[in-house]
Amino acid sequence: MSDRTAVHFGAGNIGRGFVGLLLHEAGYEVVFADVAAPLIDALAAADSYTVHEVGADAKDHEVTGFRALNSAQDEQGVIAEIAAADVVTCAVGPNVLKFIAPVIAAGLQQRDAGAAPLAVMACENAINATDRLREFIVEALPAESRDQALAKAVFANTAVDRIVPAQPDGAGLDVTVETYYEWAIDRTPFNGSEPEIPGAHYVDGLAASIERKLFTVNTGHATVAYHGYIAGADKIADAIAIPAVRSELEAVLAETSDLLVRRHELDPEVHRAYVEAIIARFENPHLPDTVTRVGRQPLRKLSRDERFVSPAAALAEDGTEPTALLDAMGAALRFDVADDEQSVQLQQLLRSDKADGAVATEITGLDEQHPLHAAFADRVRAARA
């Protein structure tokens, strides 16, 4: 039995197939907290699950020694775990951070002031997700004990990268993943006391790592998903095999590469190799990933600080029209998937009687004066025609 505990919110694909696995391999007892009752019941009843890698040099990994708590039904149990844990991580989706924050806040209040600080690290596809989580925790803490509670934790931003597709019915707790993974954690807030996680690596400041990842892996992935969806593809590997989709992907990544190389002073050759490796990951024929999973929640993906608008707005502000990014954003507007709530909301918005410019602003958060706005409003008009 381990003497170190990690509470992980979100026992879904990346939670079991990546964060839970790496924490287990680092020697932590992982306590999964999730609101999905069947999933938590299955985890609580299991002694182990298997992470199956697919692709070159694939291996199977057994995860054992975990516990599982239903955070909707046993909030006090989760709070007590957090009060005593060494690490808290989450992979619940950026829009869910506000719901888990009050529980973490309560755990910090209950924590012994003499205990080593709790390492809090959000593992979401978003810029500074841990900072966002911290803001929600701050809001949840009473003013009179806020500073004491916050002093009991260290908050570090992270960037996580591993493609974990939706798992097929009947897979149970086992998870199929690609072999590649990367977990970059900002070392700065730890002042030398960073948790030992051999599968992760520490970096000085996360801005370059997270933007490189989000604006390459996720911008590229979403481009393949949205153009692939329009072309009628179901799987990402099939979508990228369509020459027109592949050209859109390459054009989008040329635009984000231009921004990333300049902004973070990346070596262009090293970055080119990074881009090529990512395209090869999208082509992995053994990975059963779909355009509907990768394109999920289009309103989040089209929001201001996300994978399309953030780099496209920066390029437009520099005087370049990012045509491929705009075309991918236009393709995203045509993502019409009945069981994706945000896709339904997006289609309702497009059918509304609001002006194209107002719709463009509502989706992207860009005001009418922004240099990207008019070009995106044109894509809105085209999608409504």
Ligand SMILES: NC(=O)c1ccc[n+]([C@@H]2O[C@H](COP(=O)([O-])OP(=O)(O)OC[C@H]3O[C@@H](n4cnc5c(N)ncnc54)[C@H](O)[C@@H]3O)[C@@H](O)[C@H]2O)c1
């Ligand atoms: N799947 C990937 O390839 C991948 C890779 C890197 C990062 N991510 C990021 O990880 C996050 C999760 O993605 P995923 O693919 O694992 O999604 P998922 O839907 O498989 O898992 C999310 C889990 O969070 C749980 N959850 C929802 N609300 C909760 C709450 N209030 N408290 C506790 N648990 C709650 C859900 O029940 C679900 O089990 C997202 O931010 C995603 O962008 C995913």
Ligand SMILES: O=P(O)(O)OC[C@@H](O)[C@@H](O)[C@H](O)[C@H](O)CO
């Ligand atoms: O998780 P999302 O919805 O932000 O993005 C969908 C995919 O691009 C994403 O899950 C990737 O598979 C992952 O980020 C790879 O590291």
